[in-house]
Amino acid sequence: MEPIYLDNNATTQVDPQVVDTMLPFFTEQFGNPSSMHSFGDRVGRAIKQARAQVQALLGAEHDSEIIFTSCGTESDSTAILSALRAQPERREIITTVVEHPAVLTLCEQLEKDGYTVHRLEVDSRGRLNLDAYRALLSERTAIVSVMWANNESGTIFPVERMAQMAAEAGVMFHTDAVQAVGRLPIKLRETAIDMLSLSGHKLHAPKGVGVLYLRRGTRFRPLLRGGHQERGRRAGTENTAAIVALGKAAELAMEHMDEENTRVRALRDRLEDGILAQVPYAFVTGDLDSRLPNTASIAFEYIEGEAILLLLNKAGIAASSGSACTSGSLEPSHVMRAMGIPYTAAHGTVRFSLSRYNTAEEIERVIEAVPPIMANLRRLSPYWGADGPVTEPEKAFAPTYA
Amino acid sequence: MWEYSEKVKEHFYNPRNAGAVADANAVGEVGSISCGDALRLTLKVDPDSERITEAGFQTFGCGSAIASSSALTEIVRGLTLDEALKVSNQDIADFLEGLPPEKMHCSVMGREALAAAVANYRGEVWEDDHEEGDLVCKCFAVDAVMIENVVRENRLSSVEEVTNYTKAGGSCGACHEGIEDILTRVMAERGEAFVPAGKAAAKPGKPAGMTNLERIRLIEKTIEELRPQLQADHGDIELVDIDGKTIYVRMIGACNGCQLAGATLGGVQQRLVEVLGEFVRVVPATPAQAYATRS
Numbered sequence: 207m208e209p210i211y212l213d214n215n216a217t218t219q220v221d222p223q224v225v226d227t228m229l230p231f232f233t234e235q236f237g238n239p240s241s242m243h244s245f246g247d248r249v250g251r252a253i254k255q256a257r258a259q260v261q262a263l264l265g266a267e268h269d270s271e272i273i274f275t276s277c278g279t280e281s282d283s284t285a286i287l288s289a290l291r292a293q294p295e296r297r298e299i300i301t302t303v304v305e306h307p308a309v310l311t312l313c314e315q316l317e318k319d320g321y322t323v324h325r326l327e328v329d330s331r332g333r334l335n336l337d338a339y340r341a342l343l344s345e346r347t348a349i350v351s352v353m354w355a356n357n358e359s360g361t362i363f364p365v366e367r368m369a370q371m372a373a374e375a376g377v378m379f380h381t382d383a384v385q386a387v388g389r390l391p392i393k394l395r396e397t398a399i400d401m402l403s404l405s406g407h408k409l410h411a412p413k414g415v416g417v418l419y420l421r422r423g424t425r426f427r428p429l430l431r432g433g434h435q436e437r438g439r440r441a442g443t444e445n446t447a448a449i450v451a452l453g454k455a456a457e458l459a460m461e462h463m464d465e466e467n468t469r470v471r472a473l474r475d476r477l478e479d480g481i482l483a484q485v486p487y488a489f490v491t492g493d494l495d496s497r498l499p500n501t502a503s504i505a506f507e508y509i510e511g512e513a514i515l516l517l518l519n520k521a522g523i524a525a526s527s528g529s530a531c532t533s534g535s536l537e538p539s540h541v542m543r544a545m546g547i548p549y550t551a552a553h554g555t556v557r558f559s560l561s562r563y564n565t566a567e568e569i570e571r572v573i574e575a576v577p578p579i580m581a582n583l584r585r586l587s588p589y590w591g592a593d594g595p596v597t598e599p600e601k602a603f604a605p606t607y608a
Numbered sequence: 609m610w611e612y613s614e615k616v617k618e619h620f621y622n623p624r625n626a627g628a629v630a631d632a633n634a635v636g637e638v639g640s641i642s643c644g645d646a647l648r649l650t651l652k653v654d655p656d657s658e659r660i661t662e663a664g665f666q667t668f669g670c671g672s673a674i675a676s677s678s679a680l681t682e683i684v685r686g687l688t689l690d691e692a693l694k695v696s697n698q699d700i701a702d703f704l705e706g707l708p709p710e711k712m713h714c715s716v717m718g719r720e721a722l723a724a725a726v727a728n729y730r731g732e733v734w735e736d737d738h739e740e741g742d743l744v745c746k747c748f749a750v751d752a753v754m755i756e757n758v759v760r761e762n763r764l765s766s767v768e769e770v771t772n773y774t775k776a777g778g779s780c781g782a783c784h785e786g787i788e789d790i791l792t793r794v795m796a797e798r799g800e801a802f803v804p805a806g807k808a809a810a811k812p813g814k815p816a817g818m819t820n821l822e823r824i825r826l827i828e829k830t831i832e833e834l835r836p837q838l839q840a841d842h843g844d845i846e847l848v849d850i851d852g853k854t855i856y857v858r859m860i861g862a863c864n865g866c867q868l869a870g871a872t873l874g875g876v877q878q879r880l881v882e883v884l885g886e887f888v889r890v891v892p893a894t895p896a897q898a899y900a901t902r903s
Binding site: 508509510511512513516520529538549550552553585586587588589603604605606 | 620621623626627637638639644645646647648665666667668669670671673674724734736
């Protein structure tokens with residue numbers, strides 16, 4: 207049986223139409239867009255078109271606000287470091303505890319370099335406290351960096367409102383929107399967002415290409431200096447094939463936006479309902495009122511995520527987990543811990559993330575496969591009795607922790 | 609994905625002795641904060657022979673934790689308690705045909721559960737004797753707590769020293785930043801500042817662009833200069849052949865058969881590496897080589 211791919215927040219399949227669009231740029235369309243001859247000119251025009259396609263998807267006012275980069279991480283680093291270099295007198299950064307490592311790890315490093323980093327906490331549903339945010343905004347703040355949607359729980363943050371609050375305080379606002387772009391309608395020209403990161407491979411374009419949206423008039427200092435590519439704001443010869451591919455993927459994302467929010471959303475809801483109806487001691491994490499339409503984050507209590515993933519994989523189902531074991535780190539997912547989910551559940555969190563390629567038949571197969579896997583692992587668990595958790599699990603099994 | 613051996617997968621997909629042993633008389637419950645794994649080991653011990661007749665496990669944990677628990681029960685069944693206590697975490701890993709470095713702690717947890725169960729049977733209290741930290745060096749599976757302790761106890765101050773004491777950072781070098789962070793932190797505790805070594809300067813006086821002949825003469829000359837020291841100890845050394853980076857020599861007189869000959873060769877090698885500015889190996893010539901040069 208064909209394997210079922212439900213890990214689209216990690217990466218997506220490149221759309222076949224996108225592949226067709228990019229292939230000529232490996233062969234006859236090999237020119238350098240900077241060159242003064244027809245080989246370069248044709249490629250230059252193709253990049254211009256891609257820029258317009260991305261501009262349309264983001265609802266940006268000008269195509270020159272689109273800077274092509276190599277990935278979401280590069281866009282994040284460029285945005286944050288630019289704000290610090292452009293405003294050397296401002297030494298504080300505001301972000302959240304649940305950001306992607308592309309932002310969190312950079313902020314840890316900046317702390318070592320002497321900057322102050324404020325990390326906004328979240329509640330049990332993964333929501334921010336905007337009063338606490340407002341209190342932190344000051345003339346010392348160089349930049350606010352808050353993700354549009356969380357990669358693990360799918361929770362959507364009110365970034366448009368937060369950007370407006372930052373603007374009123376005279377503070378730059380950046381959002382890592384790699385999970386949101388292509389899944390949520392976005393009109394940047396109607397927001398106060400100054401910078402936005404997106405990543406091609408999260409929306410059916412290939413890996414190795416990203417975008418930094420930079421609002422016209424935002425003070426900017428490039429990360430890479432050199433040639434005049436991207437108007438001198440990101441030097442280095444363009445990854446032409448991938449940029450053209452991202453343009454096409456952006457166009458397709460516009461076409462499928464409704465489908466993401468209707469059919470894909472319905473599949474996700476069916477998946478959650480189907481699993482929760484059969485598996486006891488399981489719950490959905492994140493903000494149920496405001497989250498991505500494609501993401502289902504389910505915590506299965508008293509079992510561990512990596513073991514679940516291995517058994518799902520054996521059954522031909524690809525998902526991911528917030529367990530520590532899958533990452534080789536000490537702690538389970540920082541996102542689950544930030545929401546105060548207990549260890550025995552946080553370790554058993556599984557993320558199913560869908561795309562427009564998933565079918566109702568696939569979802570039914572997953573709903574059928576999941577319950578026996580959870581039952582099998584629970585049979586091995588010291589927290590589990592004959593047909594439910596042992597009475598007072600935390601007391602009945604209290605191992606000596608090393 | 610982790611690179612699990614076939615044996616690990618097999619024990620994970622078909623765990624042996626899962627579940628608690630009914631009327632067990634030895635129970636060990638341990639957990640590892642890393643991975644959040646936890647294991648309850650139940651044993652039935654024959655009081656006369658102190659032999660383990662039955663073993664069962666209940667594990668909350670990842671694939672390799674479940675496989676390690678399964679392997680542990682298979683290994684200890686039929687052993688006496690004293691024999692079982694000799695089982696090391698490496699034995700568990702070996703039984704499973706190896707574990708990824710990040711997963712070695714799963715085998716440690718198995719070893720600890722066993723020790724805890726034996727202590728429980730004997731009416732003793734088992735105490736954990738180690739603490740685990742974040743994995744820093746993935747090549748040699750060395751964690752932060754171990755590096756911190758070694759740096760503190762031995763007052764280390766460089767990455768090179770950490771490598772010499774723990775092996776951490778001795779292979780790919782990707783963890784050197786992490787080791788420097790630990791050095792900075794621990795050295796600050798004793799009021800010192802960590803000073804990075806910087807890029808090692810090229811060795812001065814490296815004879816650039818030597819011809820083969822010049823190189824051979826330099827090797828000859830260097831060995832000649834070392835001979836008086838050896839002769840003082842009633843020994844001697846002779847250059848036999850040079851094959852690229854390998855230099856063959858013959859030990860003569862008191863050096864021949866001396867237990868310190870190996871150390872002497874090491875000294876000769878070190879001197880040649882310094883003089884030549886390149887890595888060479890000094891090895892004893894085979895009898896055939898030695899004969900060929902003399903005839």
